[in-house]
Amino acid sequence: MFSFVGCGNSQSDIPTVTTDSTKANASQVEVVSAKMVWIPGGSFEMGTVDPMFPDAQLVHKVTLKGFLMDEHEVTNADFEKFVKATNYITNAEQKLDPKDYPGVPAESLVPGSAIFTPTQQKVALDNPLQWWRYVAGADWKHPLGPNTSIQGLENYPAIHISYEDAAAYAKWAGKRLPSEAEWEYAARGGRASSKYYWGDELKPGGKWVANIYQGDFPQKNTGEDGFDGIAPVKSYAANPFGLYDMDGNVWEWCNDFYSADYYIQSPTNNPRGPADSYDPEEPGAVKRVQRGGSFLCSDQYCIRYRSGSRGKGEVRSGSNNLGFRCVKDSV
Numbered sequence: 001m002f003s004f005v006g007c008g009n010s011q012s013d014i015p016t017v018t019t020d021s022t023k024a025n026a027s028q029v030e031v032v033s034a035k036m037v038w039i040p041g042g043s044f045e046m047g048t049v050d051p052m053f054p055d056a057q058l059v060h061k062v063t064l065k066g067f068l069m070d071e072h073e074v075t076n077a078d079f080e081k082f083v084k085a086t087n088y089i090t091n092a093e094q095k096l097d098p099k100d101y102p103g104v105p106a107e108s109l110v111p112g113s114a115i116f117t118p119t120q121q122k123v124a125l126d127n128p129l130q131w132w133r134y135v136a137g138a139d140w141k142h143p144l145g146p147n148t149s150i151q152g153l154e155n156y157p158a159i160h161i162s163y164e165d166a167a168a169y170a171k172w173a174g175k176r177l178p179s180e181a182e183w184e185y186a187a188r189g190g191r192a193s194s195k196y197y198w199g200d201e202l203k204p205g206g207k208w209v210a211n212i213y214q215g216d217f218p219q220k221n222t223g224e225d226g227f228d229g230i231a232p233v234k235s236y237a238a239n240p241f242g243l244y245d246m247d248g249n250v251w252e253w254c255n256d257f258y259s260a261d262y263y264i265q266s267p268t269n270n271p272r273g274p275a276d277s278y279d280p281e282e283p284g285a286v287k288r289v290q291r292g293g294s295f296l297c298s299d300q301y302c303i304r305y306r307s308g309s310r311g312k313g314e315v316r317s318g319s320n321n322l323g324f325r326c327v328k329d330s331v
Contacts, residue, residue, distance in 0.1 A: 031075075032155050032234060034070070034075075036068040036069060039066060040066045042063070043062065043064075045193060046059065047059040052309075053309045056308050056309055056310050058264060059308075060263060060266055064181060067178075067182060067327050067329055069182070069325065070325040070327070072245060072325065073244075073245055073325050075156060075157060075233055076150040076157075079161075080150075080154075085172065088168055091162040092318050093111050095111060096109040096111065097109075110136045111136070111137070113135065113139055113160040113319060114138075114317070114318070115133055115138055118220065119218050121219060122219055125217070125301050130218070132319070139160050140158050140160045140161060143159055144320065156230055157230060157233060157245075159250060159318070162318045163177075163253050163288045163315040164315055166253045166324035167253075173326060174328070175326035177253055177255040177327070178255065179255055180256040182254075183292075186241055189240035190240050194307060195306060196210075196306055197247050208225035208226070209237065210249070211226075211236065211295050212248040212295060212296075212298055213297060213302075217301040227295065228295075230249055231245075231295070247292055248293055251292060251294050251322045252290060252292050253289075254291055255273065256273025256274070257274050257287070258313075259278045262274045273289070287314055
C-alpha cells in the first residue's frame, strides 16, 4: 500500500512516535514568505565516483540554463493555500482501488501513508519494514496520523506528498518540478565537488549544518542537531545560491523518471531525464527521482544525502520524510 521512498520506506495502529514537529507552539506562528531565487546558468560535473552509488555514475558534464528555484521546501502554509484554492485531494487521502492491491483484504484498503517509527531495540538494517508503518489517516494535514494536525506547523515542509501531488501543486503555482540536473546543480551552489554538498567535513567547525540523523538508527535519534524529526524551513544556513535545506530534512521530488543507468547516456545540455522509468529492483513500478536525503539519513544508514547520490520513489506514494520544492524558467 506504499512503495519504499528514498532510502526505503503495513497496516497498524498509530505509532507512538514523537518528533519536534509535535512540540511546535500552536499559537501565533509567523508564516515565512514564499520566495524564489535566481540560479545562474553554468556547467558542472554531475554524479559521483563513490562506489556506494552505482546509479549515480558515470560522472558527466552538464550545462544548464539559468532558472528560478524556491529558496526552501514547500511548506504546510503554502500547500494549504493550494488545497483551499483547488479542493485538491492528495494520494494519501484518496480511496484505494482493490484492483491495484490484489489479495489485500478490503477492510485494509484505507487511505493513509508511511510513517517512520523507531524500533524498541537495535535491529539489522536489512528490512525497512521494521521501522516503517502504513498508518491509516496519515496525510499532509495529519502528519503523524489522524489525531495530529498541522496547527502550529505552518513553516514546516509539507509531507506525505507524492510525485503526483507535487506536480499538481507546481502546475497550480505556475511553476514546475526541477529536473534532476537542476536540483544537483543548485545543491552544489557553484562549489567544487565534495563529499557533502556543503564540503568534505560532516560537521564543519564541530557544527551540524543539515537536519540529518544522529544516534543509533533506527532505535534512537539523539537530536543533537536540534531536531529529532523534520525541522521548520530555514532552520540552517543557506548555501551560496541562497537555498535552504538542500541536504536532509525531507526528500524532494524531481521531475525526471528514475532509471538506474540513465547517466551512461544522459545529454550534456539541459537533460530532462529518460523517456520512461526503470528500476531493476522493482521493474513494474513507475518511479521518479528524489534528491537530498532526509532527517532519517546518516553515515550509519541511508547515506544518500551525500553529494551526487540519488533517491527514487513510486509516483503515488508518500511518507513523513518526503516533500518538494519548485522551479521556474524565468520571472
